[in-house]
Amino acid sequence: MNDHSHMTANRGTEAETVAAGLASAASRYFGGPATIEGLRRESGGASRQTWSFDAVVAGQRHELILRRDPPTAGGREKASATSLDRPTEFGVLRAAFNGGVRAPEVLFELGVQDGLGEAFVMRRVGGIAIARKLLRDPPYADARKKIAHQLGEIAARIHAVDTANLPPLPHREAADQVAALRAALDSLDQPQPVFELALSWLDRRRPAPTERPRLVHGDFRTGNYLADESGVTAILDWEGAHLGDPIEDLGWVCVKSWRFGSIDKPAGGFGSREDLWSAYRRAGGAEIDPARAHWWEVFGTVRWGVICLTQAWRHLSGSVKSMELASIGRRAVETEVDLLQLLKEAR
């Protein structure tokens, strides 16, 4: 991210390294010599890469995705403390897929001998994640009527995943999350009265710890799933997964920033909270307490505001040089506007 020109200059070499590592790992997994075709980088910065490719084995084509953290080079920015490493993300995805969640099917992890760092391979799923297109473009008109319901159903499946099948995950309840946001604010040298007000409001009303902590996706929102003309095809971005209060996911998906302008449709820009909650119940999820859901929506709004500031501070601290990250700091005030509105509605 901070050395784009350097990356561009070495892209040929890096792609060759990735292709070689994938060829040996795919040959082991499929049990025959694999040819790697159509390899290209999808997104991501210097760390947390996503690559798309086909593996051709004995004339059969497998459409695949590589998720990869390159081996740590000196001075690279440390991954966020609340993000899962790749092996844990692999385990969570496998448990979710086996539990019937619409998630990519993970196939195999790469080994040290493949030389690509912590990495795994999953099947490629069709669809796009770009919110602005899903919310406005003609091909998705039918999908738009379904997505709020589908998100409710999928959330119910995620929360029903047997926690015995999961790798060890952090357990974060409401109180831990409030404390974490206060700690994040304390690490920025900038007082934030509206966020402090909202965090104190949350602290005084925080829900009791869950009796049975569930798998929580942790970043369940528009922009983090793929959808096509038929609606949602796969839930992505599982590195925030943890154990905790399942309603956290239902509050987060309704945060106004994830409506991308369709502000009268709280459920990710596609429907009402009631659409989301009734689909959740029909798919086996628990009855939703509206006050608890509202608490998590207020929490999610502060969380996104604090993330905006934290992203800007990655630039301001000198750990990453990025105009894009710097500019995100000026988006925090959007959530201050939303928070004052939410607190007014709650009175």
Next chain:
Amino acid sequence: MAQDRPTASELLNAIADFLREEATPALDRSDPRLGFQMRVAVNSLAILEREWRLAPDADARELARLKKLLGSDGTLPELTRELARQLRTGERDERDPELMAHLEATTNDKIAIANPRWR
């Protein structure tokens, strides 16, 4: 000493217009990633132009409100820090109408600079 025209506002607008209308389309053709980054830059220039026009009055209003609300003197950063402390400890909360009026006025002035189209 007053500078000659263009004013800061006029100069920032001239730069933003040039980057948006001439540089961005060329970048979109040669390197879409840079085209995206240029849109971010143009948006940030628009924030700076609004800040140059609106922030001096907004800061003065905020400081006057804070002095009255907290009943003490100080700079804008000092008083904001004290307000944040009182909100963390719960010495003040959302039941205080003067506090809420201050936070709404401050937030309205901030969003008018950062993103006036936010709803």
